[in-house]
Amino acid sequence: MDRWTEMELFVHVAESGSLSRAAELMDMSNASASRQLAALEERLGVRLVERNTRRLYLTDTGQEFFQRARSILADLRDAESTVNAAALNPTGTLRISASLSFSLHHIAPLLREYTERYPNVTVHVEAANRYLDIIDNNIDVAIRNREVEPDSNITIRRLAETRRVLTASPRYLAKHGFPKTLDELQRHHLLIYVHANNPYELRFTRGDESQTVAVKALLESNDGQILRA
Numbered sequence: 001m002d003r004w005t006e007m008e009l010f011v012h013v014a015e016s017g018s019l020s021r022a023a024e025l026m027d028m029s030n031a032s033a034s035r036q037l038a039a040l041e042e043r044l045g046v047r048l049v050e051r052n053t054r055r056l057y058l059t060d061t062g063q064e065f066f067q068r069a070r071s072i073l074a075d076l077r078d079a080e081s082t083v084n085a086a087a088l089n090p091t092g093t094l095r096i097s098a099s100l101s102f103s104l105h106h107i108a109p110l111l112r113e114y115t116e117r118y119p120n121v122t123v124h125v126e127a128a129n130r131y132l133d134i135i136d137n138n139i140d141v142a143i144r145n146r147e148v149e150p151d152s153n154i155t156i157r158r159l160a161e162t163r164r165v166l167t168a169s170p171r172y173l174a175k176h177g178f179p180k181t182l183d184e185l186q187r188h189h190l191l192i193y194v195h196a197n198n199p200y201e202l203r204f205t206r207g208d209e210s211q212t213v214a215v216k217a218l219l220e221s222n223d224g225q226i227l228r229a
Contacts, residue, residue: 006036006037006043007072008026009036009037011066014063014070037049048066091120092122093121093123097128097139098127098142099127100223102145107125147197176188182211185202191221191227192227200216202215
């Protein structure tokens, strides 16, 4: 049992004057409570509680330890209450980093509801088509279009899947023809999103077969809206 639980058990014993009552409050058996109290005294190397057939009372050292332990546990409860209150009613600044396209299409539509729900939070959206350093720029949440982060201390959560689709406008195909083989793609004018995984490789699969084609860009950008336009 951890030290906090031992301390809490001892405080209950001191306040109630009863080991059985303390055991009941801690939801443990009398035997378990007695072992834990003995373990606490053994670890401290002092006698905290004296018992006789009629009552239980604290030693002088036990009385001093009780005062300090009760104060420590009160501070711990206050700290937990403060954290719980902050979780229910957060304050401060939430700094979010994402690409301009993602910010416009996915983050911006949520901001009104979020600020109404958490009016004490200031939201700062850093719409950047480059991957800012999360630590150096004090970013709380970064939406990334890649699977890994160079900094191993960053916690990564997979939010959704995205895929690249090979497309062309009818006007382009009318002018340049429709590629009939993968090798012909190397002769076509491609627009590349540079933040994609392996942006200069196109991987095609059919059944159990797969083939990767190296491509060059006529135009490349770190923003999908530019490529789409």
